[in-house]
Amino acid sequence: MRRVLRLSASILLLVGLVVFPALRAKGHDAIDVCPPGAIAGIELRGLAPAITALEHSELRSAIESSPAFRKWRDSADGRKAAGGVTLIESQLEDSAWSILRNLFGDQVAVAIYPPASSAKPEGVMVARLADAATLASYVEKLQPLIDLAGNRVQRSERKDGGVELVIDNRMTLAYRGCWYVASENRGLIDTVFSRIDSEAELKSKTPHRLFDATSSAGAWIDLAAIRKLMGTLPVPQKLDNPLASLLFGGLARSIKDADAVSATVAISDRQLDAKVTVASPIRSQEAPFTAYLAPADGSRNASLPPVAGLLAGVTVYRDFGDWYRGREQLVEERVLPEFDKFETGLSTFLIGRDFGADVLPLLGRRVSLLAAPQTFEHLGAARPGVQLPAFGVVLELDHPEEGADLIRLFFQTLVAVTNLEAGKQGRQPWILTSQVHRDVTLSYARYLETPSGDSLPIVFNFQPSSALVGKYFVLSSSREFCQRLIDAVLDWPSPKASPPRNLSLTFDPAVAAKLLNDNAAALHANNVLQGQSIQQSEEQLTLLVNWLKQFRPLDWKTELGERGFDMSFSLGW
Template sequence: MRTALVLSLVLFLPTLARAEPAEAAVDIRGRFPEGVVAYVEADGLGDKVAALLASPLGQSIKSHPAVQAFHKSAPGLQLQMGQMFLRGATGRDLLGIFKAVAGRRVGAALYGKKKVLLVAHVEGEIVQRLLKAAETMGGMERKTVVAKDDRGPALWKIGPAFVGLDGNVLFASSVQALAESARTRSGGGLKTDGLQAARAQVGAADLFGYVDLKPFRAMLQQGGKPKDLGQAFFLGAFAHYVPKADWAGFGLSLKPQEGDMWGLSARGVVPLPGDPQQAVVKSFGGTLKPLPFKLPAETIGVLRFKRNLAALWENRDDLIDERGLAGLVEFETNFSNLTYMSFVEEFLPNVGDELILLGTRRTWKAGAPVPAVKLPQGALLWPLKDGKKFALKLQLTFNSLIGILNLQAGQEGANPLLMQSMEYNGTMIHTSRYLPAKAGEMDGRKNLPLRFNFTPSVAIIGDYLVLSSTSELLKSLVDLHGGAGPAPDRINSGLWLEPAALREVLKDNREPLIANSMLKEGDTRAEAEQKIDFALDAGRYLRSLSVTADESRAALGATIKAVFGPTK
């Protein structure tokens, strides 16, 4: 993995090629015949990659010690020899060759099993030089299968591929008929409705992709409906529309951003049917509101879902698998027994339509014993229509849960939790904690066992039911309630990650990560340290990451956005 990363970095990090003269756009789409099953198209990647490499981010990667070390290694020296050879053959460095061959518009279409056609707008002269170099120095064989005629250029057989070069258009296929079609432009282009719709929904992208899902429908529907309430809740509308969709589209964009940053955005879409089922819309539809909490310090990530649990429950017959439905009866009974309220009549009508999960790095008192594995702390927040109404029942439920856990602990000789309720800044909070470790438990160890990561706590903060893995996080949420948190833009569900805080959590757990690498990968300690430290260091380039889901009238979309920046 690491070698692959270094290789890919080095491949695109040579000195920049001189700027090439602009050329009018060449139509490659018209060379494709109809009937594509999948299609991928990249446009203008050459300039993007060149700009990235010239940016402070590219320079920072280039000067990274791992990249420098690779240059001095045997594979690095071999690569430099290869570059010298290519420069001699073409007069271009690697980036220059990349720009000449794949830096403009390139399309690849799949027509069936092992039926691929690739068409690229290239610099024909550079391609010719590369082919000649491969023939003379690399022993490549090029056999003419169709001679040049007035319908198109010659068609060659190179290895398993049928290849042709028509001026500045290169085409290659695993099937002669497809290559012929590209050669003679007899295919009719990419006019499939789904492909056009996908392109419109994805919007402008450096890399666009389309898949006709109809041939895969049986496979997609094999999974059936979500198996239980949890699966239905988290997968939301995707579980219902993806198996029914005719096509899927995706796009990938790379853009410079403020402050020497670069943003990478990937978006996937599937069409929504003309008349979406009301059950699905009622249960999973809508957009998130601004978060009514300021985010705590060192927040690692926030996961939010816009879901209407009451509607989901009401429409469960349509939305959940039959086997899952049977389990819901038991769930409903257990819920009522544990919480002293009816799930359907009291709980559902009073819960809001959003679920929030929050994770933060936990800081420990200096000098005090800490767990060997330092877990982040997490909280679940659920809006209530009337928080006060739930206060007593929440306390009873917490008491019951801790009681059950303690009973189980007693039976197994495990450690019980000590409960405590208190008022904190005007909010009644219920917390629990483990007693200090027994003397014998600490024999031969300096660090605390895993359980000391947890002080399970609950409270109703404002109109939010909050369950937290630690009392510290619960208290900070009490303090931060009422502040304005991030406001997502027309998002239905999302995960927002703060890589810097996540990296600190991983750094806190360097030793367990090393242990894991030694035991799972069979590494020596030195090898494991090198791997983990490299990954932690590489993580410095990632500045933010989000995964969001959205819906419009016509499509259901998911977007991944990552922002990268140079390191100092």
């Protein structure tokens, strides 16, 4: 952290050194003046409005009032950083936000090149300012600070009319007009300036750059080139966590064969959209890796069931059978015994059935896991002391009737086992019963009696419910949520001819904030146990909740595009 701060402070300082007046109008884009042959690149463009929006946003005030930020601000590092900012602000006679906007608000590009002589890759940073005069005034005002640096900074005139500073005999910073360029390799800097002067139209050559008119930032890595340099990429073939393998195994595999990874970010004043593309020949992969891929025609898709007010939801499209059978190729050997334990554990609830042989073939390929706040209608006026959201699973079945029977068996055994345990501990047992909802039979467990009070044990969050809706089996921890899931499945639109989607995920911070508020007592209890006063705890919770409320739902999708995997991510505030 400290190093980053020092680095950014010195960048600010150096950037401010540029005194030269504008010689020519800006013409080229920053990324285009970078020398060709880069293996990775980053660019920022037109961030000024976003910086302004951030400066005035509620998000910023929420961040600044967050406990973590305040803790950092009061730490030695935080105070040092604040001191540095104040110094720069007073020296430049401008606010930090304005300085940031001026220096980085127009165009910045960084390009990395394969190592020539030294073992390390080399890079160059090129920045273009909207207004050369601002740069000149900054540098002038910073001159006293440069003088203070003594012989650590050596200044010389460039032949092309620019000025260059060599810092600690390593880093060179050169500036001219509205451009400043930094690199440890002076050859790169010379090339950049000669390209800046070029009258011809320059175009970035890399096919991996996906930057478009809406993008504010972008980055790409030429994996093929890196693979050529390194021999192989350090991406794990097998993951050591079954859940990670199920969710991200395909992604990890695609990166291994990928030509490039490219990302773009579009930032508006209320929204951030990020897109990552892994250019990889996924379709030519063989089993078991095909387990991760939705059909190419987009006919079956990992879309989320239409349920309003979700806390979080995820749908994955996977061939579970292929994945499970191919586990020896997909996960680390040392976690394989976990699968055996899982089968042994499951056999308690699926008496006389084998998971691989009897259960897997019945499953379809689409699974949704969902959570939403619950109404606790099953408790009347009573409430559990810790209020959990309702959880639900929507499971596609290839053989709905047989599959449903197995899951019912699982469900009933679970209730029976839980009842035995409840009896031992003096808890309320469950009674299996059913109702009809939109012509669908919904089985659920209810409590023998409705208890009273607002500190009921956690178990009262649960009213296990299940239903078979067409080829979907719906399981939920709450009857009311189960009904909503049945509605959602019945009203689930069949996927349009969209790109094949492997995963959809959503998370609503505002709903999380409400849940946190509903569970204030438990959070306070936890803080009090750690030595906080209730006042401190309440203050913290209020801040956290207000912070979360700034955000609109976050969405994440993984699709199969023309080039390979496309991941898109969006977050609003």
